[in-house]
Amino acid sequence: MDPLLARYRELRRRLPAGVDLLAVSKGRPAAMIRALHGEGQRTFGESRLQEAVAKQAELSDLPDLDWQFIGRLQANKVRPVLRAFAAVQSVDGLDLARRISRIAAEEGLQPVLHAQVKLRPDPAKGGFAPDVLRQHWDELRQLPAVRWQGLMAIPPLGLAGADLEAFFREAVSLADALGLEGRSLGMSGDWPLAVAAGSTLVRLGSTLFGPPSIDGARFAER
Numbered sequence: 001m002d003p004l005l006a007r008y009r010e011l012r013r014r015l016p017a018g019v020d021l022l023a024v025s026k027g028r029p030a031a032m033i034r035a036l037h038g039e040g041q042r043t044f045g046e047s048r049l050q051e052a053v054a055k056q057a058e059l060s061d062l063p064d065l066d067w068q069f070i071g072r073l074q075a076n077k078v079r080p081v082l083r084a085f086a087a088v089q090s091v092d093g094l095d096l097a098r099r100i101s102r103i104a105a106e107e108g109l110q111p112v113l114h115a116q117v118k119l120r121p122d123p124a125k126g127g128f129a130p131d132v133l134r135q136h137w138d139e140l141r142q143l144p145a146v147r148w149q150g151l152m153a154i155p156p157l158g159l160a161g162a163d164l165e166a167f168f169r170e171a172v173s174l175a176d177a178l179g180l181e182g183r184s185l186g187m188s189g190d191w192p193l194a195v196a197a198g199s200t201l202v203r204l205g206s207t208l209f210g211p212p213s214i215d216g217a218r219f220a221e222r
Helices: 005-016 030-038 049-058 075-084 093-105 128-140 161-178 191-197 215-220
Strands: 020-026 043-046 068-071 087-091 111-115 147-152 180-185 201-204
Touching: 005 030, 020 030, 043 049, 043 087, 049 068, 049 075, 068 075, 068 093, 075 093, 087 093, 087 147, 093 111, 093 128, 147 161, 161 180, 161 191, 180 191
Parallel strands: 020 043, 020 201, 043 068, 068 087, 087 111, 111 147, 147 180, 180 201
Antiparallel strands: none
């Protein structure tokens, strides 16, 4: 059996009911996405607009693919990203959320959004501070032309054990407090802990696709 399909079936077997899989396909060729589509996978995560648009063109015969943007979204890329993606997992600030709402209304779109929250100090990652998100949540949830689905959080590198478990529990608690059903929390190195804490979606790249090939590495170049 193809190793990719074997890994996919094993992950599906291990994931509990109610936990969705977002296949992080950035840096991977369209052929891998097509193969997983044949297994029933529909949701794929990309973080580079140009790379994603090229894959979407190559896979245009698969109209039921659910493309989700998972990278840091620059203000000047909001319009083309909204045209290419049905969902944005990385809304990391109030100004960006307002801009997404305005442009979505202009484009006649209604993207699904996750609020990215920064629960620990980490200069490498963006996100709402929890108190800022709570403070502005009434405004955010009333923004037109968008639909808030959940909360997304990425732990700092090196967080492990009880500290990592506490991180995921804190994210779930915040999502509950805001009335958000979606919890996009786990990745390849930590997804079992995230699921145990209450994640409803895991974002898996290398665990699913395996190490990048030489050909695949060129897709990862900026």
